[in-house]
Amino acid sequence: MSFDETFDVVVIGAGHAGCEAASAAARMGAETALITINLDLIGQMSCNPAVGGIAKGHLVREVDALGGLMGRVIDRTGIQFRLLNRSRGPAVQSPRAQADRALYRKEMRRTLENTPNLHLRQGMVIDLVTKAASIVGVEMQDTRRIRAKAVVIATGTFLNGLVHTGRRTYTAGRAGEPASIELAEALKRLGFPVGRLKTGTPPRLDGRTIDWDAFQTQYPDEDPVPFSFATDRIAQDQINCYIGYTTNELHQAIRANLHESPLYSGKIKGVGPRYCPSIEDKVVKFADKDRHQLFLEPEGHDTNEVYLNGFSTSLPAELQLELVRMVPGLEEARIIRPGYAIEYDFVDPKELGADLQSSRIGGLFHAGQINGTTGYEEAACQGLMAGINAALFIQKRESFRLRRDESYTGVLIDDLITQGVDEPYRIFTSRAEYRLALRHDNADSRLEPYGRALGLVGDTDWERFNARRDRIADLSAALNNTRLRRSDPRYAAAQSVLNSDLGDAITLAQLAQRPGINTSVLLSLLSPDVSPVSLRDLESALADSLYSGYIQTQKNTIERLHQHDALRIPRELAFTGLDGLSHEMAERLERTRPLTFGDARRIPGLTPAALSLILVELTARNRAA
Amino acid sequence: MDTIIALATPPGRSAIGVIRLSGPNALPLTRSLLREAQYQPTPGQTLLKDLRYPPTGELLDQALVSYFQAPHSFTGEDVVEISCHGSPIILRQVIDALLQLGARLAGPGEFTLRALASGKMNLSQAEAIRDLINSQTEVAAQQALRQLGGELSARLTPLKDQLIGLIVPLESALEFVEDDLPEVETERIKDVLLGLVKETATLASSFSSGHFLREGLRVTLAGCPNTGKSSIFNELLKTDRAIVTDLPGTTRDTLTETVNIKGMPVVLTDTAGVRESGNRVESIGVERTRRAMADADLLLVVVDGAVPLTTEDLGFLQLTAAQRRVIVVNKSDLSTFRNQLKNDLDLKARVVTVSARNHEGLEELREAILEPFISINNSEGGLLITDARHYDLLCRTQAELESASRAISAGASEELVLVGLHNALRFLGEITGETTAEDVLSRIFATFCIGK
Incomplete structure (x- = not known):
């Protein structure tokens, strides 16, 4: 077979997974091609124009610590930054930012185009070329063939995508873009177990037709917390978002029109996420709620488009307009793009190893929605891991995986490959x-050394990392060693803030645990010979x-409960040959092929006896080894 | 590595019961049990010592205590062996005392695993252990199965449900901060939490070593009608309390009496024969029978040896296969008596032949009743240990609930309160089966409308 071009790694799809995969592989030295159906839509946010949120923001910071792109790009293009859960503990705080959708795309493309070894190609991949259960390359619709030693599939909702609005359905990867039909067929032909999922988006409105005064204002943070450890300050002008509510009349109107919804007429077969319900679902499943919250999110500085978050729907377009206009403040609103639901194929992620490589075809990696996940952040962290492992694969180096106790990325991948998905995974x-150990602000100390070892963290970033680590260590020492005694004038100051007795002496670290002591009080109590302290370093140390x-x-x-979880189960271990293991248990184990004892432990229905036998064997x- | 504890007495009953401790804290724990801070034995040395209940100092037993220093021990860790008097009650009290001091009950095969991991045992030796583990965990699994229909499960399920009910609003408040959720009702959570602590404490105390002394071993007579259950019941009690006639189904309700067998209190329950019946009074009796069977520590399954086994008998034997049981073949005095069970059926249970009428075989039956409590050859230290395990896990659950309660009272943020709640759920899960993150999320999505 002849090929038009040859690369080390080919990445199919330039969404949030594909961009990270291609960039990581290229920066690790692999000649990498990133193939997309439309070069002008690289890094497109198909749904809401926002990055982060609880746990999702943690993922972005992990991607950043490992040397990925998402954090840096959103920091340059985010137009409303907010740190969520500010009133709660640091482990559950998380950054979130509205993006300027067009700017984000532009910045992502610029970043990729400036990456050595990375080559953008426009076209649609229609088939995988394999030989003896290994990947050899891809074939494109325009007849080009590209040879590759490793391929990352990051096709999002494009695989067999089917859009629903009212009674009308049409094949599409996103509204207005072609679906990948042939590639989906090719995966089925290769024997991949394929399922069907569903997601949806709300209508986007013309901002000039909104009565903004009818909504509550949601202001950006005054001191925005960036996603990237490399970002010093957010330069984009920050905007407001707005909050409104649906009404009971609107709910009744939706209920009266449920027969028009493909969700309720039985037309949609794919499973949608429970935590991102359509407005139809909300008024049916929570019929006793008399209002649902809506967010008006401007899509960027240079556009009138406004995203009506909370109003995801697949009702007919003309009905959408009628319903939207029942929201107080949207009486005159006009819809620029109607909302829709989309069904798409995903491949059972239990087929994958912890390196996201397919167990069916060597050198083939899956990342993002093809694995049944939802969300840009979930996609990005998988893309990064797949790209890293594709590069390691062609360099014949050991694969890179993260544990559950050191990262959300590790939790996500572990959940996917051991539990599989039955609804879009968030x-x-x-x-x-x-x-408690996986904080957004300590993603650097958890993961940046890995990024450095992989070659994804440059010298400047590495110096910055080391400096911050040293500063935090110094601060921790100062907090533990600064002991305020009754004689110390600072003791009286601290006591007056707390209004309670502090004992004969108290360290600043102990003081910090008391409710009512905030960082600025602590800053004032720290001895002046501690070098100038940044608030962020102090927060991390505390x-x-x-x-x-x-x-x-x-x-x-x-x-104690899971002490053996990390024990690896060798691929060649035949469960059927294990003495004393019942036939049923052996079959269950062969079907799931757990990678570690922890994976085996989480297999439903496995008896304690079976687990003990495996443990003895391992x-x-x-x-013996 | 934590310090584990197990009953190590070799198979069979004996005058001595050996408790083995392995792990870095084996020696410190022993010091607390002996109330001798200076106890520093020479490795290999055995001394006669007083064992004392830690909180009160009350004397539990005089025992021989041996110390094996790491790595020169069975497991390669520090090991202490305590040889007590063989009474199950004493053994259980000593085990409870060590659990309270911080030891953990060993899981199936855990001593072997440690030995294997430290290179004290080779692969072929370990292979021989497999069968043991299998039979040990089989019994544990059967125990769990039995509890599904029993009292413990009936009491734990609402407890666990309430616990998840606390986790749901706290998790939601953290996770879905942008959703329009109701305020977390801190005061209500505090109240529920206090109730849970109390409930768990009550439940734990019902599993403490005192419980067998107070409440006895629950033994239930079961079998088809007219096999002579009530006669055996009376023989064991030596009274004429149960009505005995030749009409099937005379015992319509359950009867319960406490009797002392070799120093062990035994709560003996006689049941109506399980039989499909149109008679409503009898049906109620049958329902009680099923419950009494599910809650029993030991079943005495009675069959009539003077007539061929009926399909009902066979069905009954199958029905009770998963439970700890002794099969009693009655009426050995009749001329038509044939013990078919021993030859025809492959039953993994002890079979005892008796004649209730002629008072024969009852001594063997009494021994058989005590055996599952003491024997460790086919169960994890028998009932003694399963029960100690529940006690241990319930105490740990209680401690975690208390820490959550302290956290919420101190005004700690939700993620800190949740640490104790999730740990409590993990320990309860060790008894009733794990609650996954997915289970909790499902409850959240069913309770609140989540999603921007």
Whole structure:
């Protein structure tokens, strides 16, 4: 077979997964092609123009710490930054930002075009070329063939995409863009287990037709917290968003028209996410709620388009207009793009290893919505991991994986490959057993050394990382060693803030645990010979000390229950041949092929006896090795 | 590595019961149990010592205590062996004392695993352990199965449900800060939490070592009608309390009496024979029978040896296969008696032949009743240990709930309160089956309308 071009790595799709994958592989030295149907829509936000949120913001900071792109790009193009959960503990705070949708695309493309070894190609991939269960290349609609040693599929909702608005359906990857039909067929032909999922988006309105005064204003943070550890300050002008509510009359009108909704007429077969329900779902499943919250999110500085968040719908377009106009403040509104639902194919992620490589075809990696996830951030972290592992694969180096106790990325991938998905998978902080240890502000100390070792963190960033690490260590020492005694004038100052007795002496670290002590009080109590302190460094140092006790007890509990979870199960271990293991248990294990003892433990229906037998086998093998 | 504890007495009953501790804290824990801060034995040395209940100092037993220093021990870790008197009650009290001091009950095969991991055992030796683990966990699994229909499950399920009910609003408040959710009702959560602490404490105390002394071993007589259950019941009690006639189904309700068998209090329950019946009074009795069977520590399954086994008998034997049981073949005095069970059926249970009428075989039956409590050859230390395990897990659950309660009272942020709640859920899950993050999320999405 002849090829038109040859690369080390080919990435299919230039969404949030594809961009990270291509950039990482190229920067790790692999000649990489990024193929997209439309070069002008690189890094497109198909749904809401925002990045981050609880747990999702953590993922973006992890991507950034490992040397990925999303954090830097949103920092340059974000138009409303807010740190969520400010009133709660640091582990569950998370940054979120509205993006200027067009600027984000532009900045992402600029970044990719300035990346050595990275080559953008426009076209639609229609087939995978394989040989002896290994990937060889891809074939494109325009008859070009591209040879590659590794391929990352990051096709989003494009695989067999089917858009629904009212009774009308048409094939599309996103509204107005072609679906990938042939590639979806090729995956089925290769034997991949394929399922169907669904997601939806709300209508976008003309901002000039909105009565803004009828809405509550949601202001940006005065001191925006950036996503990237490399960003010093946010330069974009910050805008307001607006909050409004639906009414009971509107709910009744939706209920009266449910027969028009493809969701309720049975036309849509794919499973949608429960945490991102359509407005139809909201008024049916929570019929007793007399109002639902809506957000008006401007799509950018240079556009009138406004995203009506909370109003995802697949009702007919003319009905959407009627319903939108029932919202107080939107009586005169006009719709620029109607909302729609989209069904698409995904491939069972249990087929993948922890490196996101397919167990079916060597050198083939899957990232993003093809694995059943939803969300730009979930896509980005998988894209980054797939790109890194594709590069390591062609360089014949050991694969890179992250553990559950060190990152949300590790939690997400582990959940996907061991549990699979039955609805679009979104990250939540409650999915992480070690939530207190996985803070957004310590993503650098958790992951940046890995990024450096992989070659994705440059010298400037590495120096910045080391400097911050040293500053935090100094601060922690100062907090623990500064002991205020009754004789100290600062003691009286602290006592007056708290209005309670502090004992004979108290360290600043202990003081920080008391409710009512904020960072500015602590700053004033720190000895002047501690070099100028940044508020962010101080917050990180305090968070470390706030959680350290909890993290230790929690670790003990979990370790006691899960102490053998990390034991790896060799691929060649035949469960059917294990003495004493019942036929049923062996079959269950062969079907799931757990990678570690922890994975095996989480397989539903496995008996304690079966688990003990595996444990004995693994321990024995480890000893023998 | 934590310090684990198990009953290590070799199979069979004996005058001595050996408790083995392994792990870095084996020696410090022993010091607390002996109330001897200076106890520093020479490795390999065995001394006669007083064991004392830690909080009160009350004397539990005099025992031989041996110390094996790491790495020169069975597991390669510090090991202490305590040889107590063989009474199950004493053994259980000593185990409870060590659990309270911070030891953890060993899981199936855990000592072996540690030995294997430290290179104290080779692969072929370990292979021989597999069968043991299998049979040990089989019994544990059966125990769990039994509890599904029993009292413990009935009491734990609402507890767990309430606990998840607390986790849901706290998690939602953290996770869905942009959604229009109701305020977290801190005061209500505090109240529920206090109730949960109390409930768990009550439940835990019902599993403490005192519970067998107070409440006894629950033994239930079960079998088809007219097999002579009530006669055996009376023989074991030596009274004529149950009505005995030749009419099937005379015992319409359950009867319960406490009897002392070799120093062990035993709560004996006689049941109506399980039989499909149109008679409503009898149906109620049958329902009670099923419940009494589910809650029993041990079942005595009675069959009539003087007539061929009926399909009902066979069905009954199958129905009770997952439970700890002794099969009693009655009426050995009749001329038509044939013990078919021993030859024809492959039953993994002890079979005892008796004649209730002629008072024969009852001594063997009494021994058989005590055996599952003491024996460790086919169960994780028998009932003694399963029960100690529940006690241990419930105490840990209680401690976690208390820490959550302290956190919420101190005004700590939700993520800190949740640490204790999730840990409590993990420990309860060790008894009732794990609650996954997905289960909790499902409850959240069913409770609140989430989603921008």
